Amino acid sequence: MNTISAAKNISPENIAFNDPDYPIYVRRDLLSTYPHYAAPSHWHDEVEFITVFSGKMDYNINGEVYSLKEGEGIFVNSRQMHFGFSQQTECDFVCVILHPMLLCSSAVMNKGYISPLIENQALPCLKFSRKESWHLQVIEQLKYIYQIKDTPAAPLKIQAAFGFVWALLFEHMPASYRPKRNSDENLSIVKKMVYFIQLNYMEKISLGDIARAGTVGESKCCRLFRDYLGQTPNAYLTAYRLNKSRESLGSTDMSIAEIAVEVGFCGASYYAETFR
Missing domain, CATH: 2.60.120.280 (Regulatory protein AraC)
Structure with a gap:
């Protein structure tokens, strides 16, 4: 069942520190x-x-x-x-x-x-x-x-x-300044959409889902991803899934087919083709 989570609060990535007692x-x-x-x-x-x-x-x-x-x-x-x-x-x-x-x-x-x-x-x-x-x-x-x-x-x-x-x-360091408001807001929107993907990459996600996470239309969603990440929303989603699978490949006994499904790919063959 598709259980997409809403990104109510933007959270940064959790770092896997060398020692959990020291950042x-x-x-x-x-x-x-x-x-x-x-x-x-x-x-x-x-x-x-x-x-x-x-x-x-x-x-x-x-x-x-x-x-x-x-x-x-x-x-x-x-x-x-x-x-x-x-x-x-x-x-x-x-x-x-x-x-x-x-x-x-x-x-x-x-x-x-x-x-x-x-x-x-x-x-x-x-x-x-x-x-x-x-x-x-x-x-x-x-x-x-x-x-x-x-x-x-x-x-x-x-x-x-x-x-x-x-x-x-x-x-x-240079003297501080306030960036243009529009630039500041756009970066915040991109973070919301990226965080939404990071929360839900294992689910079936559409372009509309990603755009709604940033409260923007699909065309602006695509433009912001291009401007800030140099790729489409779907390309980022695929790359994120591949990276999560990379982490699993070295730390689990699951088969490649199981890992593919675990990170949101529809099947092992498509996953293998995309990974190459």
């Missing part, structure tokens, strides 16, 4: 392990850093695409829609996701140094190049975080490195 996620990955070399668009309260070890990839943040190559990286601020992808080219990268609460030793610290950065509307993201000396410092700290993630007292070492990186970001 720290550090992982090295290959883009080829994602279906069609693309992760699904998502957002979360934590800030995210990507650094490329080899190859290249593109990063879509709120509809803006940034090209990253070896030695470069990017910072994604809190609650920004983002995903990495490439045109079937490999990329070896490290993803570091950290919650700003790691640096909130007091309310004064939060008010003076944390909130001004995560709430800065002029800083949804920042690309790190090899031309800026302070950018190179950030990239070195990210590599260091990856290297020590499994060592004794890793959370303390990572917290210290995070504090150093945050200070650099704070010192160089």
Whole structure:
């Protein structure tokens, strides 16, 4: 039976932290392990850093695409829609996701140094190049975080490195500004529709269902997905289902046919064809 859930409140993605006691996620990955070399668009309260070890990839943040190559990286601020992808080219990268609460030793610290950065509307993201000396410092700290993630007292070492990186970001952040109201509202609508898909991907979902989640017509729904995600609503739905199946393939004894049905595909043959 179809039991589609309404997205009454928009919730960010829950991160599978390395240790459930600390809001720290550090992982090295290959883009080829994602279906069609693309992760699904998502957002979360934590800030995210990507650094490329080899190859290249593109990063879509709120509809803006940034090209990253070896030695470069990017910072994604809190609650920004983002995903990495490439045109079937490999990329070896490290993803570091950290919650700003790691640096909130007091309310004064939060008010003076944390909130001004995560709430800065002029800083949804920042690309790190090899031309800026302070950018190179950030990239070195990210590599260091990856290297020590499994060592004794890793959370303390990572917290210290995070504090150093945050200070650099704070010192160089642009003046804040209020975005155009229309742009702000459109991003909120996209988040509602994406969250609806994330809640109901295992069910049969129509374009009309997705559009209604954002309280917009189908044509505007398609336009917003194109502008912010660079794909159609149905393409995002398929990509999200594929990514959920990828998670299940490595953590369950279910057959491929069972996984296909579990994530919303109508059958194993269509799932296999889509996954390739």
